[in-house]
Amino acid sequence: MTQLDAVVKPKTKRSKRFLQSREPKLTENEKSAMLIKGGNTSETVTQALKDLYSLKKPNAVTYKKKNITRPFEDQTSIEFFSKKSDCSLFVFGSHNKKRPHNLVFAIAGRMFDFHVLDMIELGIEKFVPLKDFKNSKFPEGTKPLLVFAGEAFDLSNEHRRLKSLLTDFFRGPTVPCVRLAGLEHVLHFTALDGKIFLRSYKVLLKKSGCRTPRIELEEIGPSFDFVLRRTHLASDDLYKTAHKQPKALKAKKKKNISHDAFGTRFGRLHMQKQDLGKLQTRKMKGLRKRRGGDAERGPSAAKKARTP
Amino acid sequence: MASCSVEDVLARAEKEEAEKLKSISVHKELELEFDLGNLLASDKNPPDVREFKQQKKEEFLRSLARGNTQLLINELWKLPTERVEEVIVAKLPDPSTRLPREKPVPKPRAPTKWEEFAKLKGIQKKKKTNLVWDDVHKEWKRRWGYKRANDDTKEWLIEVPATADPNEDQFAKRVKAKKERVAKNELNRLKNIARAQKIKVPGAGLTPASQQSKAELQMAMQVAKTSTASVGKFQDRLPKEKPARNTGKKRKFQPLIGDFSSEKQKQLDMLKIMDGKKPRLDITKAVNKQMREEDVESGSKRRKTPGKKGRKGNFSGKGKGKKGRAGGGGKNRKPRMKQGKR
Numbered sequence: 001m002t003q004l005d006a007v008v009k010p011k012t013k014r015s016k017r018f019l020q021s022r023e024p025k026l027t028e029n030e031k032s033a034m035l036i037k038g039g040n041t042s043e044t045v046t047q048a049l050k051d052l053y054s055l056k057k058p059n060a061v062t063y064k065k066k067n068i069t070r071p072f073e074d075q076t077s078i079e080f081f082s083k084k085s086d087c088s089l090f091v092f093g094s095h096n097k098k099r100p101h102n103l104v105f106a107i108a109g110r111m112f113d114f115h116v117l118d119m120i121e122l123g124i125e126k127f128v129p130l131k132d133f134k135n136s137k138f139p140e141g142t143k144p145l146l147v148f149a150g151e152a153f154d155l156s157n158e159h160r161r162l163k164s165l166l167t168d169f170f171r172g173p174t175v176p177c178v179r180l181a182g183l184e185h186v187l188h189f190t191a192l193d194g195k196i197f198l199r200s201y202k203v204l205l206k207k208s209g210c211r212t213p214r215i216e217l218e219e220i221g222p223s224f225d226f227v228l229r230r231t232h233l234a235s236d237d238l239y240k241t242a243h244k245q246p247k248a249l250k251a252k253k254k255k256n257i258s259h260d261a262f263g264t265r266f267g268r269l270h271m272q273k274q275d276l277g278k279l280q281t282r283k284m285k286g287l288r289k290r291r292g293g294d295a296e297r298g299p300s301a302a303k304k305a306r307t308p
Numbered sequence: 309m310a311s312c313s314v315e316d317v318l319a320r321a322e323k324e325e326a327e328k329l330k331s332i333s334v335h336k337e338l339e340l341e342f343d344l345g346n347l348l349a350s351d352k353n354p355p356d357v358r359e360f361k362q363q364k365k366e367e368f369l370r371s372l373a374r375g376n377t378q379l380l381i382n383e384l385w386k387l388p389t390e391r392v393e394e395v396i397v398a399k400l401p402d403p404s405t406r407l408p409r410e411k412p413v414p415k416p417r418a419p420t421k422w423e424e425f426a427k428l429k430g431i432q433k434k435k436k437t438n439l440v441w442d443d444v445h446k447e448w449k450r451r452w453g454y455k456r457a458n459d460d461t462k463e464w465l466i467e468v469p470a471t472a473d474p475n476e477d478q479f480a481k482r483v484k485a486k487k488e489r490v491a492k493n494e495l496n497r498l499k500n501i502a503r504a505q506k507i508k509v510p511g512a513g514l515t516p517a518s519q520q521s522k523a524e525l526q527m528a529m530q531v532a533k534t535s536t537a538s539v540g541k542f543q544d545r546l547p548k549e550k551p552a553r554n555t556g557k558k559r560k561f562q563p564l565i566g567d568f569s570s571e572k573q574k575q576l577d578m579l580k581i582m583d584g585k586k587p588r589l590d591i592t593k594a595v596n597k598q599m600r601e602e603d604v605e606s607g608s609k610r611r612k613t614p615g616k617k618g619r620k621g622n623f624s625g626k627g628k629g630k631k632g633r634a635g636g637g638g639k640n641r642k643p644r645m646k647q648g649k650r
Contacts, residue, residue, distance in 0.1 A: 009497075024411035031410055088410040113412050147376045149351040163350070168407045171346050177390065177397040178347070183381070188373035192355045199369055203377065209328040212385040217374050219366075242408035 022086050026246050030173045031110075032059035034087040036078070038094025039068035044127050045093035051130045051222040052091055055170070055200070057140050061085045072230055075116045083114045089169050110168060112234075112242040118161050121229035125195065133221040138184040138202060143172040145183060145203070150191030158231050159191060181205070186217065198224040332382060334375040342383050345403030349380040418504035421496070461486075530555065 010016035021029070033056050035049045053060050069077040071092050078090060088111040110117050130137075146167060153163045170187055183203060190197040201217035208214035234242070256268040341350045351372075360368050387398040419427070426432075439448040442457035449457035466478040502508070517524065530552045534540035562571070581588060 024414040026414065028410050110408065112408055112410070117408060143347060145377060145380055146346065146348045147351065147373065147380060148349070149353075149355060149372055149376055151352050151354045153350065154352060164405070164407060167346060167348060167405060171348070171407075174345070174403060175400060177392075177399045178384075179395050179397050180385065180389070181396070183347070183384065186373065186377050188369070188376065190355060190369055190372060192360060193357055197369055199373060201370070201373060201377075203381075208331045210332065212332050212382050214331045215374065215378050215381055217370055217377065219370065239408070241412075243406050244409070244413060246413040 026248055030059055031089050031168065032056075032061065032085075032087045033089035033091065033169060034061050034063060034081055034085060036063040036067050036081065036090060036092045037065065038092055039066050040095055041093050042095040044124060045095050047129045048124060048127055048222070048224070049091065049093045054130060054140075055222075059172075061087060071116070071119060072121070072232060078116065079111070079114050082111050088112070088114075110165060112238070116232065117234045117238065117242055118165055119232040120158070120162050120165060121231065122196070122226040123229050124224055125227055126223075126225040128221055128223045130221045133219060135202075135218060135220060137220055141172070142182065142185045143175065143178065144170055144185040144187045146170060147186060147188045148191075149188065152191035153189075158228065158233065161231075161233055162196070162228070163189075194227070196224075196226040196228065198222075198226065332378060334378050336375070336379070340376065340379050342380065343403060343405045344384060344387065345401050346405055347380070347384070347400075348405060349376055349383075351376050418500075420500040421503070526552070 010019055033052075035053050035056075037046065037049060041049075049062070053062050063081065067077070071078050078092070082088060082090065090110070148163055148166075153159050166189060186201045186203055188197075188199045188201065190199070200220055200222060202220045204216040204218060205213040206216055233239075256270075258266045260266065336351070336353055338352050341352070342348070355368075355372060384398060387400065389396050389398050391397075436451060438451060440451050440457045441447075442449045444458075449455060451457065460482070466482075468474055468476075468478060472478070520528070533543050536543065
């Protein structure tokens, strides 16, 4: 498609703008997610997809009809959807007999250049939907605080990728500054006892007597208990390519500046050799240069010599 | 006495301070790692599994989350703040967690042929004004596009040039010329894209020209002739038609004075072959022969009637793989000769 895009010339300004919005850029658009319903889903999975959609809104697209595909076996249809809706994150919900126990699983994954990078299958062991918590929620599009707890997130490669994937999925837009009173939503991921617990809380800021408030949490849902199932992780090579930063975005190193332990800035200056001939010494009448004398006489004499 | 009271006051103040901080401080074995640009915190302390199992699970998770969130909030409140439109905002640092990109880093567009030429010649772009004076309408109009100045497509009268055919439609001529310019530009655009992607331009040898030369016509005919399913093998020839020249592979010769060692090696190899008593093995030929034999064998096994076997032999005359075989009729000779000439 990318190759075709280069050849197809947009006929209107509007379509040109549309194509430009999808081009690769230096600073990228916010990643959006597809929530795809599989060929066979249980009510839990459908509800879970809906709740994830409401967490991810407005950067999400739902595929509500049955999509008979198996991402771990054939990724082409997922890649096609991704290209079509310009999404690089996806959650695929399906439910079948082969996966034991709760028989429910969701797959989360992400793409690079419309090819699947990572896919991690999470089985839902317990799920409490958003609507079961009867309390006030937070406004749509709130940037959540993300907290990962548990040493497991740093121990195995799969968990490390999962942490990166979840961060990528939920972090929202990159912003230069944030309203302190607007930090209302916490997503807490706990890796414990071989499971991953996802809890979503509302932050209540209380007075503490000093500047920083004391906080209390109120669960607002949805809450998930996940178990890790199959994974499809990108090779290290591809993973590295996907992380490549454009040169233009890297901060240029300033030369000749260093800092010491106390943060004092030191600079090194390179001086030209001083011309001592022009050095002004003490002014005296006897040492004064004659301006009208030698300086003018020299060139005029040369000219005279040339003319005849 | 006085010093004692001062100490008392200090101690009391310290105590008060500690009490104040008590409500917002959380004790952790390992310090949390923060990425404030993403509002992200990671707690590497292993959660207490025993407590998790004894306590109510939800309560345990909530208290863990409260502690971690409090620490993250403490860190966020330390950031420099600013007042924007009566709202206090904290300036976030750049995110430190590296996440994969969505699409690859954009590459700079490859220069077009014109841009390359212009750079070579040092031709610089000149900015033209958008508006130009229209003498007929007596007003400033756009240079290009809709309602442009001096629009030559809107003229109601065109003078017939003295050299032109008087019956020729000058309006139609202009329209045709414009269409051709557009088509040429489009072709050039496609060529530029093909060049940038290093694809061979299809049909670049046969671009439309207003007046085709003899050589071009010859080439067009040749292309048309070979554009059949059998690459022109069964195309009839005109009487007295000569085979096309300068098509096919060009012979290349080794330089007269060059790499002597490789030349010597070649000569030695040739001598070795000539001197050797073993017959030389032509692999393609051998493979083809083998395949033919297998085909014939399987064919004879299937149908054992001798009459059909004879027909088979006829078919074999047209097959590809029997270049060096004695079998085959007069039909076969012709293409072989052709190959030799090429």
